[in-house]
Amino acid sequence: MNVDLIFRIAAIGIIVAVLNQLLIRSGREEQAMMTTLAGLIVVLMMVVQEIDALFQSIKSIFGL
Secondary structure, X not given: OOHHHHHHHHHHHHHHHHHHHHHHHXXXXXXXXXXXXXXXXXXXXHHHXXXXXXXXXXXXXXXX
């Protein structure tokens, strides 16, 4: 398993959580929600890239 990926996802989660709390406490709930969604999209893109790499490896192993 790619430990670096886990650390990057965790770092994004921490940054998003801190930003979310700061924005909520300053009365910017809409921006807090957008920050959370942006963090989720970034993490999903990272996971999709890893899944693509996995499928490319599988294709090459089976000669597809």
